[in-house]
Amino acid sequence: MERETxxxxxxxxxxxxxxxxxxxxEILESAQEQVAxxxxxxxxxxxxxxxxxxxxxxxxxxxxxxxxxxxRHGHHHHHFMCTxxxxxxxxxxxxxxxxxxxxxxxxxxxxxxxxxxRCNECxxxxxxxxx
Amino acid sequence: MERETxxxxxxxxxxxxxxxxxxxxEILESAQEQVAxxxxxxxxxxxxxxxxxxxxxxxxxxxxxxxxxxxRHGHHHHHFMCTxxxxxxxxxxxxxxxxxxxxxxxxxxxxxxxxxxRCNECxxxxxxxxx
DNA sequence: ATAGATGCAAAGAGTTTGCATAGGT
DNA sequence: ACCTATGCAAACTCTTTGCATCTAT
Numbered sequence: 001m002e003r004e005t006x007x008x009x010x011x012x013x014x015x016x017x018x019x020x021x022x023x024x025x026e027i028l029e030s031a032q033e034q035v036a037x038x039x040x041x042x043x044x045x046x047x048x049x050x051x052x053x054x055x056x057x058x059x060x061x062x063x064x065x066x067x068x069x070x071x072r073h074g075h076h077h078h079h080f081m082c083t084x085x086x087x088x089x090x091x092x093x094x095x096x097x098x099x100x101x102x103x104x105x106x107x108x109x110x111x112x113x114x115x116x117x118r119c120n121e122c123x124x125x126x127x128x129x130x131x
Numbered sequence: 132m133e134r135e136t137x138x139x140x141x142x143x144x145x146x147x148x149x150x151x152x153x154x155x156x157e158i159l160e161s162a163q164e165q166v167a168x169x170x171x172x173x174x175x176x177x178x179x180x181x182x183x184x185x186x187x188x189x190x191x192x193x194x195x196x197x198x199x200x201x202x203r204h205g206h207h208h209h210h211f212m213c214t215x216x217x218x219x220x221x222x223x224x225x226x227x228x229x230x231x232x233x234x235x236x237x238x239x240x241x242x243x244x245x246x247x248x249r250c251n252e253c254x255x256x257x258x259x260x261x262x
Numbered sequence: 263a264t265a266g267a268t269g270c271a272a273a274g275a276g277t278t279t280g281c282a283t284a285g286g287t
Numbered sequence: 288a289c290c291t292a293t294g295c296a297a298a299c300t301c302t303t304t305g306c307a308t309c310t311a312t
Contacts, residue, residue, distance in 0.1 A: 002286090002287090002290090002291065002292090003285085003286050003287070003290095003291055003292065004286075004287095005285080005286070005291090005292060005293080006285095007292075007293070008292080024276080024277080025276090037294085038293085038294090039293070039294045039295070040276095040277085040294095041277090041278075041279085041293080041294070041295080041296095042292075042293055042294070044276095044277060044278070045278085045279095045292080045293085046292090048278090058194075060193035060194030061193050062191035062192050062193045062243040062245065063191035063197070063243075065275095065276070065277095066194070080233050080234075080237060080239075083240065089234065089237075091232050091233055091234070092232075093232040095226030095244070101222050101223075101224040101246075102211050102222055102246055102248065103211075103220065103222070103251065104251070105250075105251030106211060106220075106248060106249065106250055106251055107248045107249045107254075107255050108211075108246045108247070108248040109214065109247050109248040109249070110246075110247050110248070111244065111245065111246045111247065112193040112194075112243075112244070112245045112247070113226070113242065113243070113244045114193065114242065114243045114244075115232075115233055115239045115241075115242045116239070116240050116241050116242065116243070117233065117237060117238045117239040117240040117241070118237065118238040118240070119236075119237055120234065120235070120236030120237055123238075124238050133265090133266060133267090133311090133312090134265095134266060134267065134310080134311050134312070135311075135312095136266090136267060136268080136310080136311070138267075138268070139267080155301080155302080156301095168269085169268085169269085170268070170269045170270070171269095171301095171302085172268080172269070172270080172271095172302085172303075172304085173267080173268055173269070175301095175302060175303070176267080176268085176303085176304095177267090179303090196300095196301070196302095
C-alpha cells in the first residue's frame with residue numbers, strides 16, 4: 001500500500017465517514033460516487049490492504065457477509081444487524097463476563113456477539129399493523 | 132421429505148450422533164462412510180429439508196460456514212470455534228443480560244455469541260513451545 | 263407404477279487472482 | 288520512467304438448481 005490513488009482515497013473515506021460498518025458492496029457504491037467505474041476487485045484489494053495495515057477492521061457476523069469499519073472505533077464493542085434492511089450498527093457494550101464458560105482445556109482468545117432485530121427505521125410487524 | 136432413503140438416514144445419523152455441530156462437508160464425509168459415493172448436493176438438499184422440518188438447527192457463525200446440529204440440543208446455547216482445527220463445540224451458557232443494549236428505537240429479536248480460541252486438542256502456541 | 267430423491271454438472275453469490283494497462287511518484 | 292494499482296475477466300469456494308435416472312413406497 002504505497003500510493004495514494006483516487007480509488008484508495010474514496011474507499012477509505014467511505015468507511016471512515018460512515019457511522020456504521022459497511023459491506024464490500026456498500027463501500028463500492030459509496031466510493032463510486034467519487035470515482036465512477038471503480039471495480040469491485042479494487043474494493044476487495046484495498047479492503048484487504050487497509051485491514052492488514054491496521055487502518056480498517058473486519059466485522060465478521062454470523063450468517064452475513066463481512067462488514068468493515070475504521071479501526072479508530074477500536075475500543076471493543078459488538079454489533080446489531082437489522083433483519084429487515086440488513087444494515088449493521090455498533091453497540092457499545094459487552095457481556096464481559098462468562099468468557100471463561102468454555103469447557104476445561106479450552107482457551108478463549110476472543111469473542112463475537114451479534115444482536116439481530118429491527119433498527120429504528122424498520123419497525124417490527126406488530127408496530128406497522130397497529131396505530 | 133417423504134421417503135426414508137439410505138442417504139437421508141446416513142445424513143441424519145451423522146448429525147444426531149455427533150457431539151458437536153458439523154459443517155456440510157463434515158456431514159458428507161461422515162455420511163459417506165455409510166453410503167459411498169453420496170453427492171454434496173444431496174447433503175445440502177437434506178440439510179435444508181431437515182432444517183425446515185425442525186429436525187436440525189443451523190448454527191451460524193461469524194466468519195465461518197454454517198454448522199448443523201440436532202434440534203434436541205434445543206435449550207438456547209452458544210458456540211466455541213477452535214481457530215486451529217476449525218471444529219465447533221457447544222457451550223452451555225449465555226450472557227443473558229445486556230440484550231437491551233441496543234440503541235433506542237431498536238428491537239432485539241435474538242443474539243449469537245461465538246467464542247474463538249483453542250480446543251483441548253489444539254493447545255496454544257505458548258504451550259506447545261514450553262515443556 | 264409413480265413421484266420423490268439422487269448424482270452430476272451447470273449456475274449463482276461472494277471473493278480472489280492473473281494479466282495487460284493506466285497512473286502516482 | 289518505473290513500478291504499484293486498476294479494471295476486466297477468469298478462477299475459486301460454498302451452495303443451489305436443472306435434468307435424467309433411480310428407488311422407496
